[in-house]
Amino acid sequence: MRKIFNILLSAFLSIFIFSCDLGITGDNGWKSAQNGGGSNYKGAKIIFDSYEFYSDDNGDNIINPGETIRLYVNLKNTGASDAQGVKVKFSSKNEYISDLSTNVFSYGSIYAGAITNTYSIIQFKVSKSTPAETEIVINIDIEDNNGNKWTDSFKIIVQSTGAKIAFYEYEIYSDDNNDKIINPGETIRLYVDLKNIGTSTAQGVKAKFSSENEYISDLSTNVFSYGSIYAGAATNTYTTMQFKVSTSATNVTEIIINIDIEDDKGNKWTDSFKVIVQSTGAKIAFYEYEIYLDDNNDKIINPGETIRLYVDLKNIGTSTAQGVKAKFTSSSVYISDLSTSVFSYGNISAGATTNTYTTMQFKVSASAPNGAEIVIDIEIVDDKGNKWFDNFKLVVQSEMPNIVFNSTKVLDDNNWNGKIEKGETITLEVSLKNIGVVDANAVNAQFSSISSYISGLTSAAVFYGTISAKGNTAKSILFTIAGNTPSQTKIPIDINITDGNGNSWTQQFEILVQ
Numbered sequence: 001m002r003k004i005f006n007i008l009l010s011a012f013l014s015i016f017i018f019s020c021d022l023g024i025t026g027d028n029g030w031k032s033a034q035n036g037g038g039s040n041y042k043g044a045k046i047i048f049d050s051y052e053f054y055s056d057d058n059g060d061n062i063i064n065p066g067e068t069i070r071l072y073v074n075l076k077n078t079g080a081s082d083a084q085g086v087k088v089k090f091s092s093k094n095e096y097i098s099d100l101s102t103n104v105f106s107y108g109s110i111y112a113g114a115i116t117n118t119y120s121i122i123q124f125k126v127s128k129s130t131p132a133e134t135e136i137v138i139n140i141d142i143e144d145n146n147g148n149k150w151t152d153s154f155k156i157i158v159q160s161t162g163a164k165i166a167f168y169e170y171e172i173y174s175d176d177n178n179d180k181i182i183n184p185g186e187t188i189r190l191y192v193d194l195k196n197i198g199t200s201t202a203q204g205v206k207a208k209f210s211s212e213n214e215y216i217s218d219l220s221t222n223v224f225s226y227g228s229i230y231a232g233a234a235t236n237t238y239t240t241m242q243f244k245v246s247t248s249a250t251n252v253t254e255i256i257i258n259i260d261i262e263d264d265k266g267n268k269w270t271d272s273f274k275v276i277v278q279s280t281g282a283k284i285a286f287y288e289y290e291i292y293l294d295d296n297n298d299k300i301i302n303p304g305e306t307i308r309l310y311v312d313l314k315n316i317g318t319s320t321a322q323g324v325k326a327k328f329t330s331s332s333v334y335i336s337d338l339s340t341s342v343f344s345y346g347n348i349s350a351g352a353t354t355n356t357y358t359t360m361q362f363k364v365s366a367s368a369p370n371g372a373e374i375v376i377d378i379e380i381v382d383d384k385g386n387k388w389f390d391n392f393k394l395v396v397q398s399e400m401p402n403i404v405f406n407s408t409k410v411l412d413d414n415n416w417n418g419k420i421e422k423g424e425t426i427t428l429e430v431s432l433k434n435i436g437v438v439d440a441n442a443v444n445a446q447f448s449s450i451s452s453y454i455s456g457l458t459s460a461a462v463f464y465g466t467i468s469a470k471g472n473t474a475k476s477i478l479f480t481i482a483g484n485t486p487s488q489t490k491i492p493i494d495i496n497i498t499d500g501n502g503n504s505w506t507q508q509f510e511i512l513v514q
Contacts, residue, residue, distance in 0.1 A: 045079035046086060046110060046142045048152040054121045057265065060200030064161040066128040066265025068099075070121040073154075075142070077110040084109045085145030090122050094136040096158065100124040128266025132160040162200035165261045167271040168193040168234045176384065179319030183280040185247040185384025187218075192241055192273075194226055194261065195234035203228045204264030209241050211257045215249040215277065218242070219257075245277055247385025253277040283317035284324055284348060284380045286390040292359045296437045301374075302399050304366035306337075308359040311392075313380065315348040322347045323383030328360050330376050334368040334396065337361070338376075370398035401440030403497045405507040406433035406472045419514045423483040425456070428511070432464055432497065433472040440467045442500030447477050449493045453485040453513065457493070481513055489513040 053061040054070040063069055073090070077083055086107040092100055105118045126136075135155050142150040170193065176186040192209070196202055205226040211219055220241040229235055245255075254274050261269040291299045293308040301307055311328070315321055324345040330338055343356040364374070373393050380388040410418050412427035420426055430447075434440050443464040447457055458477040467473045481491075490510045497505040 043079055043081045044077050044083035044110070044112065044144065044148065046075055046077055046083055046144070046150045046152075048140055048154045049074040049076035049115050051154065051156075052117075058161070058163065058201040058203055060162050062159050062162060062200065063126060063156050064200075064265060065126055065130040065132075065158060065267065066263075068123065068125045069156075070123045072117045072119075073105075073122055073140075074115050074117045075107055075110060075140075076115045077112055080112050082109055082111045083144040083146075083148065086110050087143055088118070089141045090138055091141070092124075092136060092138045096127040096130040096134055097136050097138075098125050098127065100138070126158055130158045132158065134158040161202065161263075161265065161267045162198045163196055163202035163229070163231065163263070163267065164198035165194050165202055165205055165229060165263070165269045165271075166197050167259055167273045168195035170273060170275070171236075173240045177280070177282065177320040177322055179281050181278050181281060181319065182245060182275050183319075183384060184245055184249040184277060184386065185382075187242065187244045188275075189240040189242045190275075191236045191238075192224075192259075193234050193236045194229065194259075196229040196231050199231050201228055201230050202263045202267065205229050206262055206264075207237075208260045209257055210260070211243075211255060213255045215246040215253055216243050216255050216257075217246065218244045249277045251277065251279040280321065280382075280384065280386045281317050281319035282315055282321035282348070282350065282382070282386065284313050284321055284382075284388045284390075285316050286378055286392045287312040287314035287353050289392060289394075296399070298402055298436060300397050300400075300402070301364060301394055302437075303364055303368045303396060306361065306363045307394075308361045310355045310357075310359055311343075311378075312353050312355045313345055313348065313378075314353040315350050318350050320347055320349045321382045321386065324348050325381055326356070327379045328376055329379070330362070330374060332374040334365040334372050335362050335374050335376075336365065337363045364396060368396040370396065372396040399437045400501075400503060401434045401438055401467070401469065401499065402436035403432050403434055403440055403443060403467060403499070403503075403505045403507075405495060405509050406431035406474075408509065408511070409474070411476055420481060420511055421514055422481050422485040422487075425478070425480045427476050427478055429474045429476045430462075430495075430509075431472050431474040432467060432495075432507075434467040434469055437469050439469055440499045440501075440503070441465075443467050443473070444498050445475070446496045447493055448496075449479075449491060451491040453482045453489060454479050454491050454493075455482065456480045485513045487514060 052072040054072055056069050057067040088105045101122045105120055107116055107118050110116050135157055137153050137155055140152045171191045172180045173189040173191055175188050182188055207224050224237040226235055226237050254276055256272050256274055258272045290310045292310050295305040326343045339360040345354055345356050348354055373395055375391050375393055377391045409429040411429050414424040444461040446461045449457055457479040462475045464473045464475055490512055492508055492510050495507040
C-alpha cells in the first residue's frame with residue numbers, strides 16, 4: 001500500500017512541474033501559468049494603439065495616391081505585466097502599397113498600461129493608381145525577449161489629394177503688332193497661370209495644351225513644368241506657349257484651349273480657357289497724292305498726259321499694320337495703262353503716314369474734258385490678311401496758263417541808291433511769269449499789303465496784258481515806306497491775278513527795308 005502511494009505522489013509532482021515549465025499562450029497573447037497554490041496571474045498584451053504622420057509628400061498629413069508616407073506607430077501594453085525587449089515587424093499584402101519598411105523595429109520595454117513608439121519611422125509608397133477611399137491593412141508581428149508573440153493590424157485610408165489645379169489667367173507676352181490683342185493671322189505667345197484652388201500642395205505639376213478649333217494652328221505641343229503649387233497659390237511656367245491664328249478668323253471668334261494637368265503623384269485635372277480673336281486695331285486709308293512727273297512738268301493732270309504719282313497711306317487706327325500692300329484700279333473711261341503691280345508699304349504704325357517710294361503710273365485720255373474726275377480705287381491688305389478699301393479722286397484740267405510771281409527791281413527811290421529805305425517813295429517793277437503751256441491773255445494784277453509800314457500802294461489793277469507760255473512780263477507799282485520803319489523789316493505784298501478767261505491765281509512776295 002505504501003508503495004502504491006509513493007507511485008501516485010511521484011506522478012502528481014511530475015505533472016505539476018511540467019505544468020509550471022510549459023507556458024500556455026492564447027490567441028489574445030495572454031500567458032497563463034499555474035503554481036502550487038493553484039492561483040492564476042495575467043501577463044503582458046501588446047496591441048496597435050495609433051499612428052502619427054512624420055511626413056507625406058505634400059505636407060497635408062493625408063495619405064494620397066502616389067505619395068511616400070512615413071509614420072510613427074504607437075503600441076500599447078493592455079496587459080497586467082511589463083513586456084521587455086519588444087520588437088515589431090510590419091507587412092502588408094495590399095496591391096496598392098510598396099516599399100514597406102522590412103526592418104525590425106525595437107520598442108524596448110513597454111510597461112503595463114503604457115503607450116510607446118520606436119522613435120523610428122516606418123515608410124511605404126502608395127500606388128498612383130490607388131482609388132480614393134481605398135483601405136490598406138498593415139499587419140504587425142510583435143515579440144518580446146521572453147518569446148511572447150502577438151499579432152495585430154491597422155488600417156490606413158487613401159484619400160484623393162486635397163490639391164485642385166485649375167486655369168487662372170493668361171497674359172499676352174507677344175503678338176505680331178504689339179497691341180496685346182489677338183488678331184487674325186498673328187502668332188501669339190502667352191504666359192498661362194495655373195492656380196491651386198484646393199487645400200494641399202500639388203508637387204511637380206505639368207501641363208499640356210491642345211485645341212480642336214479650326215482657327216488655331218502650330219500650338220505648342222511640349223509639356224510645361226509648373227513645379228510645386230501650394231494651396232491658394234497661382235504660378236506660371238515662365239515659358240510661353242505659342243500658337244498661330246488663322247487669317248480667316250473673324251472678329252469675336254472664340255478659341256477654346258484645353259489644359260491637361262498632372263502632378264508627379266499621378267493626380268490629374270483638366271480645365272480650359274478661351275481666347276477671343278478681335279479685328280485688328282489698325283485701319284489703313286488713303287492720305288494724299290503727289291504728282292511726281294507729268295509730261296509738261298506743271299504738276300497738273302492734263303488730257304493726254306502720262307502721270308506718275310506718289311500715293312501716301314495713313315494708319316488711322318490704334319495698332320500697327322504689318323507688311324501693308326496696295327493695289328490700284330479704276331473703272332474710269334478717261335484712264336488707261338494703270339500700274340497693275342502690287343505696291344509694298346511695309347509696316348505702318350498707328351497714326352503714321354507713309355508712301356511706297358515707287359510711283360504708280362497711268363495715262364489720261366486726250367478726250368478727257370476739263371474738270372473730269374477720275375476715281376482710283378485702292379485695295380489694301382496686310383500680311384495678317386486684314387483688308388481695307390479706299391479711293392481718291394484726280395481732276396483733269398485742260399492745258400491752261402499758270403501765272404506766278406517772278407522777280408522785283410527798284411526803278412526809282414528818293415536818293416537813287418536802288419535800295420528801299422524808310423521814308424522813301426518807291427517805284428518798283430514787278431515781274432510775273434507764266435509757267436503754264438498756253439498763253440495768258442488780258443492779265444491783271446491787284447496789289448495789297450496788311451503792313452502798317454507801307455502806304456500809297458497802287459490801288460488800281462495793273463494791266464499786264466498777254467503773258468506767253470513760259471514767258472514773263474514786268475510792270476511797276478508805287479508806294480511809300482513809313483519813316484519809323486525799323487531797318488531789316490520785311491513787308492509782305494499780296495498779288496491777286498486774273499486773266500481774260502476767268503482764271504485766277506494768288507501770289508505773295510516780300511520787300512526788305514534797309
